[in-house]
Amino acid sequence: MSVDLSPFLHPFARPAAPPESFIRFVRGEGAYVWDDTGKRYLDAMASLWYCAAGHGRAEIADAIRAQASTLAAYQCFDRFTNTPAEELAAKVASIAPMQNARVFFTSGGSESVDTAMKIARVTSHIAGKQGKTLIISREPSYHGVAYGSLTATGLSPNHEGFGPLLPDVVRVPKDDLAAIDAILEREGDRVAAILTEPIIGAGGVYPPNDGYLRGLRERCDRVGAWLIFDEVICGYGRLGTWFGAQHFGIEPDMVTFAKAITSGYQPLGGVIVGPKVREVLESQSSFILRHGYTYSGHPTACAAGLANLAIMEREGLVERAKTMGARLEKGLKTLVDGDRVAHVRGGVAVWALGLTPALDGMKLRDALLTEGIIVRPIGPGTVAYCPPLVTTDDEVDEIVAATKRAIAKV
Numbered sequence: 382m383s384v385d386l387s388p389f390l391h392p393f394a395r396p397a398a399p400p401e402s403f404i405r406f407v408r409g410e411g412a413y414v415w416d417d418t419g420k421r422y423l424d425a426m427a428s429l430w431y432c433a434a435g436h437g438r439a440e441i442a443d444a445i446r447a448q449a450s451t452l453a454a455y456q457c458f459d460r461f462t463n464t465p466a467e468e469l470a471a472k473v474a475s476i477a478p479m480q481n482a483r484v485f486f487t488s489g490g491s492e493s494v495d496t497a498m499k500i501a502r503v504t505s506h507i508a509g510k511q512g513k514t515l516i517i518s519r520e521p522s523y524h525g526v527a528y529g530s531l532t533a534t535g536l537s538p539n540h541e542g543f544g545p546l547l548p549d550v551v552r553v554p555k556d557d558l559a560a561i562d563a564i565l566e567r568e569g570d571r572v573a574a575i576l577t578e579p580i581i582g583a584g585g586v587y588p589p590n591d592g593y594l595r596g597l598r599e600r601c602d603r604v605g606a607w608l609i610f611d612e613v614i615c616g617y618g619r620l621g622t623w624f625g626a627q628h629f630g631i632e633p634d635m636v637t638f639a640k641a642i643t644s645g646y647q648p649l650g651g652v653i654v655g656p657k658v659r660e661v662l663e664s665q666s667s668f669i670l671r672h673g674y675t676y677s678g679h680p681t682a683c684a685a686g687l688a689n690l691a692i693m694e695r696e697g698l699v700e701r702a703k704t705m706g707a708r709l710e711k712g713l714k715t716l717v718d719g720d721r722v723a724h725v726r727g728g729v730a731v732w733a734l735g736l737t738p739a740l741d742g743m744k745l746r747d748a749l750l751t752e753g754i755i756v757r758p759i760g761p762g763t764v765a766y767c768p769p770l771v772t773t774d775d776e777v778d779e780i781v782a783a784t785k786r787a788i789a790k791v
C-alpha cells in the first residue's frame with residue numbers, strides 16, 4: 382500500500398497507477414479540452430463516446446442550474462413524477478425508431494442494459510412463459526459492468542476474476558447467424574431476447590455484415606423473442622439518424638441509450654420500450670414493475686437532456702454527423718499503408734484504425750496525446766475515433782494530420 386496514491390480509485394485503470402500518470406482536465410469548449418498545465422487537446426473521442434454537442438455549452442449548464450435551483454431531484458417511484466422527465470420521455474418517444482413507445486430512465490448504460498434484460502424476462506413471466514429467460518448477445522461487444530450487462534458483454538478480460546456471472550445469457554460470435562440458428566433449433570422457445578449494438582463500439586468498432594441485423598429481426602419474430610438494440614453509443618445522432626436502428630432500417634422492440642442524450646452533462650440513460658413490449662407490461666392492471674433506480678427520471682438530468690436535444694436539433698448535429706464522419710473516414714483511409722495501418726472500419730461518425738502488429742495502439746494513443754489529440758486504443762490492434770458532432774472540418778483534418786505524424790514517430 383502506498384501513501385502516494387490518490388484517494389480516487391479510477392474506473393478501468395490500474396489501482397497501483399501513480400497520480401502523475403493521469404492527465405487532469407480543467408476546462409472544455411467545443412471539440413477541445415484543456416489540462417491543468419494549460420495544454421489544449423482535440424477530443425477525437427467525445428470524452429467516452431458521449432459529448433455529441435461539444436464541451437462548454439452554457440445553455441445546458443443554464444438548464445441544469447435552473448432545474449437544480451427549482452427542484453433539483455425528486456424520486457419517481459409510485460406515485461411521483463416531474464415535468465422534465467415527462468417532457469424528455471415524450472421527446473425521446475417522438476424520435477424513437479418505433480411508434481407509440483414509452484421510456485424508462487436510468488443513470489447510465491449498464492443500468493439501461495440490465496433494465497432491458499430484466500424487462501425481457503419479466504414480460505415472458507407476465508405472459509406465462511416462465512422458462513423463457515435466455516438472452517443471446519455477441520462477441521466482441523461491450524454492454525457495461527453491472528452483472529447483467531457484464532455477462533452480456535463479449536470481452537472475456539472484463540469477466541476475469543469477478544466470479545459467477547448471470548445464468549441463461551449466451552454469447553455468440555458477431556455476424557454469425559448460423560450460431561444463433563443452432564441455439565434457436567435447440568431451445569428457441571426459451572429465448573427471451575437477442576441483444577446487439579447496431580455498430581459495435583467499445584468492443585472494437587465493428588459494423589454489422591449486410592443483412593445481419595435484419596436476420597436477427599427475422600429470427601426474433603420467428604421464436605417470439607425481443608430484439609434489443611444497445612444504442613448507448615449509436616443513439617442520439619452518431620450514425621446520422623437519431624438512432625442506429627433508423628440508419629439500418631430495422632425496428633427493434635427495445636432500445637437502450639445513455640451518453641449522448643445529455644452529451645454527458647448529467648449522468649442519464651434509459652430504455653425505449655416499443656409497442657409490443659408495453660402491451661405485455663400493461664396487460665394486467667395489477668402488475669407492478671418492481672424495478673427502478675433512485676435516480677430514474679431525475680429532473681435535473683432530464684433537464685440537461687432536453688437542453689442537449691434542443692441544441693442538437695437547432696444546430697442540425699444529427700445531419701452534421703454524416704458530413705463530419707465522411708471527412709474523417711476519407712482522411713483516415715489515406716493513412717492505410719498495409720504495413721502499419723491495415724484498414725479503417727466503422728460507420729458514419731464512429732471509426733477505427735485497424736493496426737498491424739507492427740504498430741501498437743497504446744503507443745499510438747500516447748504519441749497522439751503528445752500531439753494534443755485524444756483517441757482511444759482498444760486492445761493492441763485498434764484505435765477508435767468518435768469526435769463531438771460539432772467538430773469542424775479543419776479540426777477533423779487536424780485529427781488526421783496529427784495521426785499521420787504520430788504514426789511516423791511511434
Ligand SMILES: Cc1ncc(COP(=O)(O)O)c(C=O)c1O
Pocket residue numbers: 488489490491492494523524525526578582583611612613614639640
Ligand atoms: C454499447 C454500450 N452499452 C453499455 C455501456 C455501458 O454504459 P455505462 O458505462 O454508462 O454504464 C456502454 C459504455 O460504453 C456501451 O458502449
